[in-house]
Amino acid sequence: MAIATRTVAINPAFLQEIKDDHHELRQLLHHTAAMLNRPPWMQMEYDRLVDLFTKLRDQLAMHFSLEEAYGYFEDAITVAPHLSKRAEALRSQHFELYSQLCSLVERAEQLLYHEAPAIALAGLAEGFRAFSFRLQDHELCESDLILEAFHDDLGAGD
Numbered sequence: 001m002a003i004a005t006r007t008v009a010i011n012p013a014f015l016q017e018i019k020d021d022h023h024e025l026r027q028l029l030h031h032t033a034a035m036l037n038r039p040p041w042m043q044m045e046y047d048r049l050v051d052l053f054t055k056l057r058d059q060l061a062m063h064f065s066l067e068e069a070y071g072y073f074e075d076a077i078t079v080a081p082h083l084s085k086r087a088e089a090l091r092s093q094h095f096e097l098y099s100q101l102c103s104l105v106e107r108a109e110q111l112l113y114h115e116a117p118a119i120a121l122a123g124l125a126e127g128f129r130a131f132s133f134r135l136q137d138h139e140l141c142e143s144d145l146i147l148e149a150f151h152d153d154l155g156a157g158d
């Protein structure tokens with residue numbers, strides 16, 4: 001009896017293209033960080049902060065959806081099992097990262113609607129820093145995987 005195990009693989013060219021094209025996501029990350037890092041004497045514009053967070057959440061959802069639709073795929077045959085486990089782990093991080101950002105959006109909304117004290121802003125900034133580091137690490141690991149997958153493809157052509 002043959003048992004087919006589905007494995008996760010990536011299409012390195014498409015995945016790289018999605019990363020290269022996502023300028024808006026990078027811009028929103030930059031603007032949100034800049035707003036949260038403003039000096040304490042500057043009045044925080046919570047409506048603008050919530051607007052940035054909401055746009056960032058929507059862009060991240062689109063970025064991950066594109067990656068999952070065109071950059072990742074499932075195959076019954078694996079040509080590179082050593083890459084497959086990492087691809088699967090990285091793809092599953094999308095949901096975790098998106099959930100983490102959604103909870104930050106909620107915290108920003110609580111500040112806007114005075115459901116949280118103004119002092120909670122420091123915690124929100126810290127939470128955003130942690131999220132940014134995690135996202136950056138995820139992107140770096142995907143870039144490493146893209147390079148290795150390209151290398152494997154070239155090696156397979158020898």
Ligand SMILES: [Fe+2]
Nearest residue numbers: 067094138142
């Ligand atoms: Fe990703």
